[in-house]
Amino acid sequence: MSTIIRMSWSDVSAEVERLAARNRGKAFTEVYGIPSGGVPVATLVAPMLGLPLAETPTPGRTLIVDDLVDSGTTLRRYQRLGHHTDALWRKSASPGDLAPAATVADGWLTFPWEKDDGEPTDAVLRILQHIGEDPTRDGLLDTPRRVIKALKELTAGYAMNPATILATTFDVTHDEMIVVRDVAFSSLCEHHMLPFHGVATVGYIPAPGGRIVGLSKIPRLIECFARRLQVQERMTDQIADALVQNLDTLGVGVVLRASHSCMSMRGIGKHGEMVTSRLTGELRNDPAARAEFMGLGL
Numbered sequence: 060m061s062t063i064i065r066m067s068w069s070d071v072s073a074e075v076e077r078l079a080a081r082n083r084g085k086a087f088t089e090v091y092g093i094p095s096g097g098v099p100v101a102t103l104v105a106p107m108l109g110l111p112l113a114e115t116p117t118p119g120r121t122l123i124v125d126d127l128v129d130s131g132t133t134l135r136r137y138q139r140l141g142h143h144t145d146a147l148w149r150k151s152a153s154p155g156d157l158a159p160a161a162t163v164a165d166g167w168l169t170f171p172w173e174k175d176d177g178e179p180t181d182a183v184l185r186i187l188q189h190i191g192e193d194p195t196r197d198g199l200l201d202t203p204r205r206v207i208k209a210l211k212e213l214t215a216g217y218a219m220n221p222a223t224i225l226a227t228t229f230d231v232t233h234d235e236m237i238v239v240r241d242v243a244f245s246s247l248c249e250h251h252m253l254p255f256h257g258v259a260t261v262g263y264i265p266a267p268g269g270r271i272v273g274l275s276k277i278p279r280l281i282e283c284f285a286r287r288l289q290v291q292e293r294m295t296d297q298i299a300d301a302l303v304q305n306l307d308t309l310g311v312g313v314v315l316r317a318s319h320s321c322m323s324m325r326g327i328g329k330h331g332e333m334v335t336s337r338l339t340g341e342l343r344n345d346p347a348a349r350a351e352f353m354g355l356g357l
């Protein structure tokens with residue numbers, strides 16, 4: 060497992076002095092920094108050696124510098140072209156001939172010019188380290204970025220507005236219950252940020268002269284509340300409230316049935332379905348309507 064080592068500017072200056080000292084008086088006429096970490100190094104080293112920065116490196120004349128030799132692939136390419144290479148630090152596992160005098164530092168090195176404090180990907184990286192993983196291994200290198208991207212997608216509901224979703228209505232005379240059954244949804248429980256998956260059944264009775272919404276709007280409304288950090292009970296209420304507030308109805312009903320990973324994968328480790336419901340108006344008070352709706356939802 061590797062630890063994050065944050066190199067400060069004073070760490071950098073000390074290493075820059077060493078690098079300058081060991082390359083002073085040699086036959087170089089210019090300094091070139093490998094983008095992007097080598098650029099600040101070259102910028103600091105060049106004036107100390109009294110040399111200009113190279114626009115384009117010339118073999119034999121240019122000192123090529125980098126901040127860190129890791130796998131050494133880039134520096135090796137320059138070395139093969141006949142360049143002399145050096146770096147401030149190298150890993151103990153790095154090829155020793157690319158910057159033999161560089162200070163050995165193992166771990167996850169970060170430099171002042173790549174400060175990413177407060178970056179969400181940095182937080183994921185820390186979590187990976189916390190569980191004992193090595194964020195520098197191949198399969199995990201791009202994981203922090205992917206995790207943040209997935210989280211944004213899974214919480215896209217915060218940017219969706221239920222009023223907008225339900226704004227388009229049709230003027231159709233219909234006074235019977237309208238039900239959309241078993242709409243699959245996935246959400247994240249707000250206690251563990253683990254997924255819960257289930258189906259939603261949503262119904263309403265239009266008020267006399269009331270308007271109805273297109274069928275596709277109900278799944279979108281469910282999505283709007285599912286793609287947030289949730290508890291199933293609140294999600295049920297939010298769907299019902301949005302219908303009450305945005306449609307003219309005699310009653311609405313919402314039933315959610317879901318399995319929670321935080322219950323099946325951890326804790327008591329048992330599978331089971333949780334059922335939540337919310338009924339208003341006639342769907343709550345008229346026993347026949349209530350029984351009909353619950354029959355469809357369960």
Ligand code: ZN
Nearest residue numbers: 248250251321
């Ligand atoms: Zn949970």
